Amino acid sequence: MFQMSAAVSLSATRPCIFPAMLPTGTAIHESATCLSTNPSLIFMLHYLSFLIRSLPISGQCAILDTDRFDLSAKENIMDIQTQSDKLRLCIFSGDITRPGGTERVAAFLADGLAASPRFDVSLVSLTESSDTPAFPVNDGIPRFTLSEKWVQPGPGYLRVIRRLLRLIRREKFSVIIDVDTVLDLLSVPCKWLTGIRVVSWEHFHYTELLGTSYRSLCRKITCRFSDCIVPLTERDAGVWRSSGHPSCPVIPIPNPANYLPPCAPPARRGKIILSAGGLVPIKGFEDVIQAARQVIPRFPDWTFLIVGDGPEKEHLLRLIRQYHLEDNVILKGYSSDMPSLYLQSSIYLLTSRSEGLPMVLLEAKYYRLPTISYDIENGPSEILLDGTNGYLVPPGRTDLLAEKLCALIEDDALRQSFSEHAWDNIDKFDKDAILNRWTDLLLNLSA
DSSP states (O other), rough: OOOOOOOOOOOOTSSSSSHSSSSTTTSSOOOOOHHHHHHHHHHHHHHHHHHHHHHHHHHOOOOOOOOSSSOBOOTOOOOOOOTTTSSSEEEEOOOSOOSSHHHHHHHHHHHHHHTTTTTTEEESSSOSSSSSSSOOOTTTOEEEEESSSOOOTTTTTHHHHHHHHHHHHHHSSSSSESSSSHHHHHHHHHHHHOOEEEEEEEESSSTOOOOOOOHHHHHHHHHHSEEEESSHHHHHHHHHHIIIOOOOOBBOOOOOSSSSOOOOOOSSOOSSSEEESSSSSGGHHHHHHHHHEEEETTTOOEEEEEEEETTTTTHHHHHHHTTOOTTEEEEOOOOSSSHHHHHHHHHHEOOOOOSSHHHHHHHHHHHHOOOEEEOOSSSSHOOOOOOTTEEETTTTTTHHHHHHHHHHHHHHHHHHHHHHHTTTOOGGHHHHHHHHHHHHHHHHHHH
């Protein structure tokens, strides 16, 4: 059993919380001019002020006036009776109804834990953009929302904290799994006021800030106050330990590969090179198009299929038209039937600039697709065996992407060999083994 971090206690004078969480080199007595140009710092000062006012003094917890705020919950949810033999936990996401890899694995975990007699599981979202989750979730799992619309990190978070606090108290949750370390900003104050255990589930990696300054501040809060950090890879776990110096255990647990419906590979696949994900810059779909420019002149009967939606769609369409690839590069949009697309395709191509542990590579592996991927900092090298069931290419080298694609296209025996070896290292991504690791973690955490 691993050791839990000690409970946080501050005296009535509440000293020295600021230096531990503000950016290195930040002076506490910043000028008004500096503050006005630093929204992240303004938010953190508001946030810290809220935390300090909410912390217990001399062992007594301050009770917030949560009755002033409405709690938005799904109308069909029945009151849940506390069962002493079950651990009551909630899986907390930004929006469980979004069709992303993070939401897919959160739905998997919720279903898997709910099937165990040891847990009562609920799903909590900051907001929900749809009436139903994008991925299957057992109808018996209660769902709650904290806001009618998306709330960016900032002063609006303070009201959400109060709503989350009220929900935790009402439902008597013992553990909260944050499906993004940014959500620790909301759950950590609730930990101090209720004793709930906070599990910080990292779906990116320690050094990925996604272009936002507040994420680095979130890392500091996670490392200081979380009860357990769960990155996706051993490599990222090492970075969390060496760079973040957390006061809690860091326990890597990968995402599963074999949670999708089983299906034998078809005898013959289509001449399709598949890519999937949100159409956002970090996914690097521009490089798919650049690779296609080099491949299609040699193999004009092949198609590049990009599955997903997002703000980059019009930009990508312009590139496709610019290079006269309309017949060979298709933006399909979102699909709810990825298994059939994996089975129709012959090669999977990943061009992301950054990932945690890409679900699409695990899914392609499960459906025995030969895969070519950028060898980015985290993820692909733990999934693919270079030269055995896929190729790893230095990021940005679209010429090498095209070279490896052409090698696979023109060699049926090589594609077949890669397909046959796709499962060579799949055991560590087995869904049952992963659920067992989560079960052990949660039971140890609550002991």
